[in-house]
Amino acid sequence: MYTGHLAHLTFLSYLSPKLQSVIEIAKDKLSTPIENGKYELFGESAFMMVIEDQTQPLENRRSEIHRNYLDVQILLEGEEVFGYSLNPFTAIEEDLLADKDVAFSEQLVDEKFIKVGAGEFIIFYPGQPHRPLVATELGPASVRKAIIKVHKDFL
Template structure:
């Protein structure tokens, strides 16, 4: 897991060829005015999901994991109080992993909490179980999905 500010995104482009294209999405004019929902970046290799709304409580949230995609959780407004735990330490699956949706959920408690504030992002790899959208107020986010396999 990596947490940093939008201005520093270029430092992480070398980690995966798709990250540079995904981070370029954040530089577009009018980003804050984009409608909610999915926005294409590079076909099935990367896309963005714009989300606005109320956060959830810790009791309502669950740790999630992905196998094929890196999540880049970018906060435009508000604060996402995000839980984190190493995936290998998760032992309480809530349901079987869904390969079609590339998501699995765990009932484990996070080992750490981080505040991802407006103008910041968190990069979450398949080995990072994460619990996003935990916040008492509204949050406006862009979630970048970047395929591990860029071939």
């Protein structure tokens, strides 16, 4: 897991050059008004989805992993809490990896939490458990974010 802010991308120099490039391109696209939808960055190797969603109480959100795609989630509006673990799932309850590159589980070991606000981003690597769209202490709220998917073979 890695976190950062779009205003301070100099710290990206420690990441893969291709991942740096993807985040820079996404930042450029997001610097002007953009509609919700899917945007290609490097074909299916790296693409971005801009969405609006609602955070929910922790108990209503499931943890997930991806096998092939790295997630870069950039908050555009609002605040969101992410749960994550440095340990793999102990079991998978819903396996959609073959069709949708996602699997869900409630079997998260040593879950930690981080709050992300507008302009900030968080990166989850393939196989890393994470729980998006958790409400802050203020309760459920609307968020707008860009989710960048980067195929592991692209990196």
